[in-house]
Amino acid sequence: MAALGAALIVFLFWTGSFLALRWAGDALSPPPGTSPSRVPFLGGRGPGTHAWSRFHVRYYAMALVFLAFDMEMVFMYPWAVVFLEEGLMAGFEMLMFISILVLGILYGWREGAFRWA
């Protein structure tokens, strides 16, 4: 019961802090300004189109490759746990796995997958 009370106090404290900060932010910030002053600054002209558009993230291929290799790191955690017990055999197995990945990187490199799109 004491734990529940403590949790409630923590919850109330952080909710209160959050609301206080929100209020302070609103109270301190200047008024939002007029419509002409809110348009983005492009050097003296207003925008021709609405900002609601799909912006091309040109690093997306790079991001996917990064994610793929990042996920492969997950396999190395259980391997690291049993590495000392299994000995050299586990070392070779991981070396094989990594070599295949490196071949994949070299292939992607040759195909130009890492060039900035």
Add this chain to the structure above:
Amino acid sequence: MGVRSALATLAAGAPTPAFVLAGAGGRWAAEQLWLEPRIAPALSPRAADALVVVGYLTEALLPAVILAHDQIPPPRLAFQWLPDGAPDDPLAGMVPGVRVVEGGSLVEVVRDAHAGLLAGRGDGHGDAWPDVEPAPWRGIGPYGQGGKGMTGGVPYGRPLTGRADDRDGLKLDRLDVRVGPVFPAFPPGLELIVGLQGDVAQEVAVGENPFEGGPASGGVFALALRKAVPIAELEVARARSHLRWLAGALRVAGLPSLGRRVLALAARAGPGDLDRVARLRRSLERGRGLAWLAGGVGSAREDVGGPVGRAAGHASDARAGLAEYRALGFEPLVHEGGDALARWRQRVAEAEQSLRLAGAAGDATVGPLDVVEGPRGPLGPAPLLELLPGLVAGMEWGDLVTTVVSLDLDLEEAAARAGVPA
């Protein structure tokens, strides 16, 4: 003495953030403000407390200036600087609350008004344009955009972007944005209409020149068309022009302190500064950072004359045909490549060459000439503005800015040149 006034006193000690923009005839005076420690030129009106227009306004420049004025967060100040004894600017009254300052007292006036503003005095004046949305919120459609689905309608009076083919085979939104004419990284008055997909400028067009129809600018180069002028004077003016360009280019490249030092050198450069300019040239030739920034960017191989043509290996220089220059041992300098890097190196090398010529020329004069080689090529129609759209199409934004800066465009001169017969 409350906390508020103590803070105001502290704030008044800091440099005044000002959005400085150059009107007709004010480009170099506006540049000089970068040397002023009590003024901090801002790169956007949102970061400024004051608008400072240097020179004359034109009808075409006025809407951009007024929008920049409204985008400075209130309370704000507005100033216009005109040379001493110059006629009034009939358009000055169109910028609300603007205070016209003549002659050398601009910085003092701005500082006084800013200190007053921080202390709660003064006239933080209102907006020029009314607070009216271009189109009211209509509340139609799932997001209130006035249409169906995510792609319909005209939210807030602005159409959504259309889609177009991208260079990687996708069909993506193409934003048409107009950048300029008071964009700080561009030469004053340059407006580009850019079709952007992501950060790639798919299509670029040059907007109207706001200085069109303005008075022809003078200067020693235009004078040489009509009468004899000292070679030393011409060459010092050329070296200063190149160094001023270098200062601005360094600032845009993200080296404002170095740019400020070069600008201070440009203001007083003479034959005695030959060593300093030579050191500058050597450091630019050795520097890897510049090669990384500008190497291979914006190659223009055409013979367009001037430093841009000579940076592409074309030894065309109107001075080469003059006996007065040949007597001084003049030969046109050229660089290979024609990219932005070659143009940087070309101008600095020419600045050094000009100072050497000025030192050797003594009292020799030249002129009146039929063709005068100015710092941007022979006076007359300038082909660089027509060259620009083809040069920068397909570039990423950073390369586009590097290329535009490396061309050393001067729209005021281009407007005046239209009136000079070739």
